[in-house]
Amino acid sequence: MKLSLNWLKELVDLSDVPTSEIIHKLTMSGLEVEDVIDQNKIYENFVVGFVKEKKKHPNADKLSLCTVSTGKEEFQVICGATNVDSGQKVVFAKIGAIVPKGNFKITKAKIRGIESYGMICSEAELQLSDNHEGILVLENGVQEGITVSEALSLNDTILEIAITPNRPDALSHIGVGRDLAAIFKSQVKIPAINIEESEEKASTAAAVEITDKKNCPRYSSRILKGISIKESPSWLRRRLKNIGLRPINNIVDVTNYVMYETGQPLHAFDLENLAGHKIVVQSTEKETSFTTLDSKERKLPKGTLMICDGEKPVAIAGVMGGENSEVTSATRSILIESAYFNPSSIRNTSKALGLSTDASYRFERGTDPNGTVYAASRAAQIIKQLAGGEILKDVIDVCPKKIEPLQVKIRLNRVEKILGYKIDRGKIREILIKLGMKIIDEAESQFHISVPTNRPDIEREIDLIEEIARIDGYDNIPTVSRISITLGEKKDESDFTNKVKETAIELGFYEMINNPLQSEKAASLTGSPIKIMNPQSADMAYLRTSLLPGALRTVSINLNAGEKDLKLFEIGNIFRMKSGNKIRDFKDFTENESLIFVITGKSRIKSWYSGEENEDLFDLKGFVKSFISKFSLDNVLQYSYNHEGDPFYELCFSLKSANLEIGIGGSVSKKVLKQFDIDENLYCFEINLDNLKKIPVPARKYSELLKYPKVNRDFAFIFDKSVTYKQVSDFILEKSTGLLKSITLFDLFESDTLGKNKKSMAFALEFFDKDRTLTDEEVEKEFVYLISVVTEKFNAKLRGN
Amino acid sequence: MLNDKIKYLREEFHKEINLINSNNKLEEIRLKYLSRNGLLSQLFDELRLVSKEEKPLLGKELNLLRNEVTDKFNSVKDSIEGRAKSEELVDLTLPGKTKTLGSRHVLTQTVDEIKNIFKGLGFAVALGPEIESDYYNFEALNFPLDHPARDMQDTYFLSDSFLLRTHTTPVQIRIMEKHQPPVRAIMPGRVYRNEAVSARSYCMFHQVDGIYVDTDVTFAELKGTLVSFAKQFYGEDIKYRFRPSYFPFTEPSAEMDITCFLCHGAGCRVCKYSGWLEVLGCGMVDPNVFKAVGYDSEKYTGYAFGMGIERTAMLKYGINDIRIFFENDIRFLRQF
Numbered sequence A: 001m002k003l004s005l006n007w008l009k010e011l012v013d014l015s016d017v018p019t020s021e022i023i024h025k026l027t028m029s030g031l032e033v034e035d036v037i038d039q040n041k042i043y044e045n046f047v048v049g050f051v052k053e054k055k056k057h058p059n060a061d062k063l064s065l066c067t068v069s070t071g072k073e074e075f076q077v078i079c080g081a082t083n084v085d086s087g088q089k090v091v092f093a094k095i096g097a098i099v100p101k102g103n104f105k106i107t108k109a110k111i112r113g114i115e116s117y118g119m120i121c122s123e124a125e126l127q128l129s130d131n132h133e134g135i136l137v138l139e140n141g142v143q144e145g146i147t148v149s150e151a152l153s154l155n156d157t158i159l160e161i162a163i164t165p166n167r168p169d170a171l172s173h174i175g176v177g178r179d180l181a182a183i184f185k186s187q188v189k190i191p192a193i194n195i196e197e198s199e200e201k202a203s204t205a206a207a208v209e210i211t212d213k214k215n216c217p218r219y220s221s222r223i224l225k226g227i228s229i230k231e232s233p234s235w236l237r238r239r240l241k242n243i244g245l246r247p248i249n250n251i252v253d254v255t256n257y258v259m260y261e262t263g264q265p266l267h268a269f270d271l272e273n274l275a276g277h278k279i280v281v282q283s284t285e286k287e288t289s290f291t292t293l294d295s296k297e298r299k300l301p302k303g304t305l306m307i308c309d310g311e312k313p314v315a316i317a318g319v320m321g322g323e324n325s326e327v328t329s330a331t332r333s334i335l336i337e338s339a340y341f342n343p344s345s346i347r348n349t350s351k352a353l354g355l356s357t358d359a360s361y362r363f364e365r366g367t368d369p370n371g372t373v374y375a376a377s378r379a380a381q382i383i384k385q386l387a388g389g390e391i392l393k394d395v396i397d398v399c400p401k402k403i404e405p406l407q408v409k410i411r412l413n414r415v416e417k418i419l420g421y422k423i424d425r426g427k428i429r430e431i432l433i434k435l436g437m438k439i440i441d442e443a444e445s446q447f448h449i450s451v452p453t454n455r456p457d458i459e460r461e462i463d464l465i466e467e468i469a470r471i472d473g474y475d476n477i478p479t480v481s482r483i484s485i486t487l488g489e490k491k492d493e494s495d496f497t498n499k500v501k502e503t504a505i506e507l508g509f510y511e512m513i514n515n516p517l518q519s520e521k522a523a524s525l526t527g528s529p530i531k532i533m534n535p536q537s538a539d540m541a542y543l544r545t546s547l548l549p550g551a552l553r554t555v556s557i558n559l560n561a562g563e564k565d566l567k568l569f570e571i572g573n574i575f576r577m578k579s580g581n582k583i584r585d586f587k588d589f590t591e592n593e594s595l596i597f598v599i600t601g602k603s604r605i606k607s608w609y610s611g612e613e614n615e616d617l618f619d620l621k622g623f624v625k626s627f628i629s630k631f632s633l634d635n636v637l638q639y640s641y642n643h644e645g646d647p648f649y650e651l652c653f654s655l656k657s658a659n660l661e662i663g664i665g666g667s668v669s670k671k672v673l674k675q676f677d678i679d680e681n682l683y684c685f686e687i688n689l690d691n692l693k694k695i696p697v698p699a700r701k702y703s704e705l706l707k708y709p710k711v712n713r714d715f716a717f718i719f720d721k722s723v724t725y726k727q728v729s730d731f732i733l734e735k736s737t738g739l740l741k742s743i744t745l746f747d748l749f750e751s752d753t754l755g756k757n758k759k760s761m762a763f764a765l766e767f768f769d770k771d772r773t774l775t776d777e778e779v780e781k782e783f784v785y786l787i788s789v790v791t792e793k794f795n796a797k798l799r800g801n
Numbered sequence B: 001m002l003n004d005k006i007k008y009l010r011e012e013f014h015k016e017i018n019l020i021n022s023n024n025k026l027e028e029i030r031l032k033y034l035s036r037n038g039l040l041s042q043l044f045d046e047l048r049l050v051s052k053e054e055k056p057l058l059g060k061e062l063n064l065l066r067n068e069v070t071d072k073f074n075s076v077k078d079s080i081e082g083r084a085k086s087e088e089l090v091d092l093t094l095p096g097k098t099k100t101l102g103s104r105h106v107l108t109q110t111v112d113e114i115k116n117i118f119k120g121l122g123f124a125v126a127l128g129p130e131i132e133s134d135y136y137n138f139e140a141l142n143f144p145l146d147h148p149a150r151d152m153q154d155t156y157f158l159s160d161s162f163l164l165r166t167h168t169t170p171v172q173i174r175i176m177e178k179h180q181p182p183v184r185a186i187m188p189g190r191v192y193r194n195e196a197v198s199a200r201s202y203c204m205f206h207q208v209d210g211i212y213v214d215t216d217v218t219f220a221e222l223k224g225t226l227v228s229f230a231k232q233f234y235g236e237d238i239k240y241r242f243r244p245s246y247f248p249f250t251e252p253s254a255e256m257d258i259t260c261f262l263c264h265g266a267g268c269r270v271c272k273y274s275g276w277l278e279v280l281g282c283g284m285v286d287p288n289v290f291k292a293v294g295y296d297s298e299k300y301t302g303y304a305f306g307m308g309i310e311r312t313a314m315l316k317y318g319i320n321d322i323r324i325f326f327e328n329d330i331r332f333l334r335q336f
Helices: A005-011 A019-028 A173-183 A234-242 A250-262 A343-353 A358-365 A372-387 A412-419 A425-434 A461-472 A495-506 A520-524 A548-560 A617-630 A670-675 A689-694 A725-735 A776-794 B002-018 B023-034 B039-047 B055-087 B106-120 B148-152 B170-178 B219-234 B287-293 B309-317
Strands: A002-004 A032-038 A046-056 A064-069 A074-079 A089-093 A109-111 A114-116 A157-162 A197-201 A207-210 A218-225 A267-270 A278-283 A288-291 A297-300 A305-308 A313-316 A334-340 A390-393 A396-398 A406-411 A438-442 A446-451 A566-577 A589-600 A602-604 A638-642 A649-656 A661-668 A682-688 A711-720 A740-749 A758-767 A797-800 B131-133 B162-164 B183-192 B204-214 B240-247 B250-259 B276-285 B301-308
Touching (some): A002 A234, A005 A157, A019 A173, A019 B240, A173 A461, A250 A267, A278 A334, A288 A313, A406 A461, A495 A566, A495 A589, A495 A689, A548 A589, A725 A776, A776 A797, B002 B039, B106 B183, B170 B287, B301 B309
Parallel strands (some): A207 A278
Antiparallel strands (some): A218 A390, A267 A334, A278 A305, A649 A661, A661 A682, A740 A758, B183 B204
16 A cells, blocks of 8 residues: 555654654564655656747657756757647756656757757656656746656655555554554644534435444445535645545545545445435345446345445445446535445455455455544545535434444563563553553553454454564564474474485486466376366366376476486376365365376487487386385385276386285377377376375395305396296296396397297396305206296297306 | 525526516416416425425425515516506596486475474474365464455365465464474475466465474564574574564564575665565464364464475575476476
């Protein structure tokens, strides 16, 4: 919210306080000043100029060559505006001035061969309005040479303050003034109401009736007659513009002014357009359509709180007035509405309509139910000054449900218990009083406080403690250098995930983090996805059901960047609908932590010591094996293989424990890759970490280092092509008497010399016994035996050993 | 006799070996003296023929000779081979053979760093789900229904009562529901906000929340803990300030600023010329939160805090577009 420092200074005496101190203290008391616009600084080097002479630019039809006088000096200036003329008073930007719009500096310039020493400005260039049709022409009486700040009252400092949702009281100058008064130990000067009322009673000119008392506990109004609608005086227009409002006419401007002064939103109805000169506050009983004063027809849901006249709705309560009753240039009599509405009712309406206004913003946060009469009178007072007419006698104040101030107790020892330091009793008392709290009763150890109704955020003792802390200043709270530590279980629930990450990195993979929000198409690839009710866009409307689409997207991005050799992994949650299509309970969906490995491109680049090599399915399988051995699950998990039939993987393998699916992967099918514009071979493996976590990891135990030598033997056979590695290796191990401890495939090839549909597999065998040295004879015996059984079982042919 | 032969062999060997300067010759010597049928073996064969009385002495002599010859031979061999190696041309400037390394995402690295500091301060680490109920995400955290405080966090809804969590704070509720005080933990995780994607904001990001509840936890201790964290994480020489703010689940609430580490407080583009950077939100746990989890707020007090990881990493590494974290361009990943 924008606030005028000049305005604040009218309300609180801050004459001795430097602006920087005000800004700092506001920020440090919870009203964060986000931006400061010092108009004197902005309009430095902008002065009132007198156009002494205007000639045509000799080299350009559309440009004028002007002589601008500032009283003391004269400048030759080129101007492109068509409305510039001699005899005008204008805003002249001298060399060195920085033009607010576009933030550029005026320098000496040569335009079509002629030098120009400054610029004549438009309103838009000065950021006074959006009007960029020609230059701004000032009133003729303005003295040339004076600064623009002085001439246009652009001598304010505008503070942009971030008001947190708990502080509706600070959405006005008086509200912020109250904080300033408490901080600087001053007083807020609430403008006095001093009005002359006519004989005619307001209550005879109009009637107010509240039907929905729950949502409208109070409705106050003032009636004025015989007013004339015109433009507001310049001080008012300037003040509104300074805080970012657009001046409209002297009635609307005053209602806005008083809202920014007091925080109470006001609305002015043309009394003559209120049928029966009547206001009825009621909620709609069915869906209704209504045209607001911005000429938009809006659909109002059933139950919307409306301001009606004797016949029809005239405003959406607390949000926006209707076109049918707005103040026009023909208006002579007005009814000023100053009401208190139930915050949640206004919020629901505002949400339902997608319409947030200055008024709804304040009402939904909570205005002061006991500030309505003051604001109505305050507006009437200023309107009478600006628009003439007469103020009818009395405020019509319908208040079916009086809202009383809350009473709260605050214990001094509790202040210390929460904040960790002792604040002087007298200081606490002073802060509370300055903030407008009334002390009903006090004892040595506590105060009994009545909280003003403009502070709906203060309901409990803790809220008062916060008020005391923020006004005293958080800087006064000690920063202790010793902290207490609780002993006990210090579990790190991310241990498992961390270990998974570490292992992936040890294997040489880079971690990626992909967006879990995906298009329906991507998310549906791998399961039944959960839909987001209010997505930003269709391509982020579903939650991922697998890490695969995200990984493929990342690969695609990298391929486009020319990076083709990739080893990536991601750990993240995947989400699936379990039953039905609506989430009512945690049981209706699953959320699982998942891991994906993806490899593509070269596993070894061309280099001085070797040729290049591409990643392939067996690189992937190797990574998977290393990964699971890190979790000591080599002997617990089983592989299974699938050559076709999987929708994503052309060659597919999966890992299972006795009863849990652990992971699946392989070479991703061309069809899937095509959807992601990938034209490379790519291998992925996705692991369900929640399932992996469930498998009991065998306890690690030291096993004695081998004391006796190992004996190595190799053999190679020619097999039918259909014989698999696993069949052979399992068979050999099974047939061994137990001396054979490991078997490694070290060569595999096919060639014409072997014969058609034949292949050669060579194995390295390792024999040992942990309790003794094996003799050559016994190894040889077993070796020969193994050769014979392999030959026989697979109809294989020994190639040599 | 044998004694003389020993003496002679010793002299001959030394004469010959001292003339040696190449590998080929070395092999000749080895064959001549040390091989199975070499001169030394022959002398050992002769030992069998000498008398019982002479045997021990001559045997000892012979063993000494064998050791002497073997040692000398080996030392000459080493020196010749060493010389040969250094004379062979090896281009030591050749690049080493490539070994690939993986790496943690920079966001993971940032979370890990934060985690380690708080673990050192005695905090446990707790996790919670990304799909949350309205109750955990808002209601239990004192966001009343229909309250504008809910607008502070634009929410993705999955149904009327389920959503993608907008902060990691719901884990505070989950952990307090499970444990009685003292509770002391941090809660890292992923959160979602329904905001348009731009250089400054993304539809999801990461947070670390923290909570400490016990019988005598004060705001002063909150300050002490967070200052200790900030100094470890951002540097010993930072200045800090706490200023009042608002979060529904804490009261009083604060925001912690530290001096901008780019301009050291002088004012720059990153700190929007204020000299300060907002690094985390914090406060004393609101009694309504304690009520939701059944803690007695008269007996227990506590503090809570939370910070955004992306923002922290962006500040720390000078990254100016949040989207780059989730593009996973390998050229970006390799930088960390």
